[in-house]
Amino acid sequence: MVLVDNLSAARRETRQFSIGLEGSMASSQGVGIKEMVRIASQLSQGSMTFELYPDAKLGNGPKMIEMVQQGELDIFLGGAGYFASLDGRINIFDIPYLFENVEQAYQIMDSELGREMLDVLDNNDLKGFSFWENGIRSFTNNVKPINHPDDFKGLKTRTMPGNQVHEALWQGVGIATLPLPSGAIYAAIQEGTINSQEHPVSVIYARKLYEVQNYLSLTRHMYGPLIQVMNHARFTSLEKQEQDILLSASLAGAVATRNFSNENEAMFLEEMKRAGLQVNEVDAKAFREVMKPAIEHEFIAKNGDEWLKKINAMLAGNGR
Structure with missing residues (x-):
């Protein structure tokens, strides 16, 4: 500092x-x-x-x-x-x-x-x-718990405006996407425009998205x-x-x-559970195998691999 x-x-x-x-x-x-x-x-x-x-x-x-x-x-x-x-x-x-x-x-x-x-x-x-x-993002929706990547199919979720990689990630697992500012998510779910979204636990709690979503699956898919x-x-x-x-x-x-x-985070999860949100853990390996390679390949094709190599080298040095 x-x-x-x-x-x-x-x-x-x-x-x-x-x-x-x-x-x-x-x-x-x-x-x-x-x-x-x-x-x-x-x-x-x-x-x-x-x-x-x-x-x-x-x-x-x-x-x-x-x-x-x-x-x-x-x-x-x-x-x-x-x-x-x-x-x-x-x-x-x-x-x-x-x-x-x-x-x-x-x-x-x-x-x-x-x-x-x-x-x-x-x-x-x-x-x-x-x-x-x-924070690390996880997935909420109104239809079912997400236990496997196949469970994403048929949902409709919000993506960050202007972020094509974000759109490609969800479209790649069978989700329809709609770019929306984060402040519009609550109303969009209420109106049925979308039925799912993904954010860190602290954001889901702060925006009270548990009031309009039934399931939180701790995919922890992205920081x-x-x-x-x-x-x-x-x-x-x-x-x-x-x-x-x-x-x-x-x-x-x-x-x-x-x-x-x-x-x-632990307190936020407990309070949302008490409010009726169903929370489930997932096997990250299955999601990683489906979601990471395609987006990583697309990123490298567009932006090169210099930063990615540096990140992998730094994390490998600490026992990744």
Whole structure:
């Protein structure tokens, strides 16, 4: 983490920053944003203030990224998959079963390779701040428990807008897909537009999707992080000490999201079970064998295998 001193009184100047996010303030995203704001305010002695726009109030992920690029929004926090339209290699996180657990994902994101991944956004009028926790995704639906990949067939699920790899993953196992912002999922299920979705447990809980879904199958098929970015020109216009404050605060927010998700997942599951959600474990091997090879092959064909080789080498070094 970048260490910074408080801004001196002589150099203190009021700065206001706008932050857009798709998640609610009750989600891990909201918890992290609150911590980021607290740290930035503390280190700047109150000279940095923030205007927050949660719940996709400014539009979906691609729309808010565009707003940041154009200087209409200072900071955005959203799924890594949204940034794949800027550099397809970022779709690497959409390869199912790339990581066996969150610790492996943290190892990669906290490494020099993780910083390299964020830095590719510099070419797109963005400054990549940090990776935030979203968690390992699992699958919910209204029809039946998912025990085998064949059980996916005939369902209709939501995919991330603009994420072709995400669509290919689900279409490849026989699911019809519909791109929707995450904030529209609850209503779409209620209306019967879709009958399934996939998110980390903490998001399923925060968005109360268990109220409109009957089954949660713990497929744990994908670790999809969030990325926080800032308008590049606005960032470089700040003094070095102010830049360091924002970077430190962003990292503090990222850590807060990890702690929130990991410390509360078991409680979230129990509360959703008590609310009537049926939860089942699955044999990950069967899902990995069906889902991973095709998406991995498609990713390599479009984006090369440099990052994938680096990830596999790093994880192999730790006994993968």
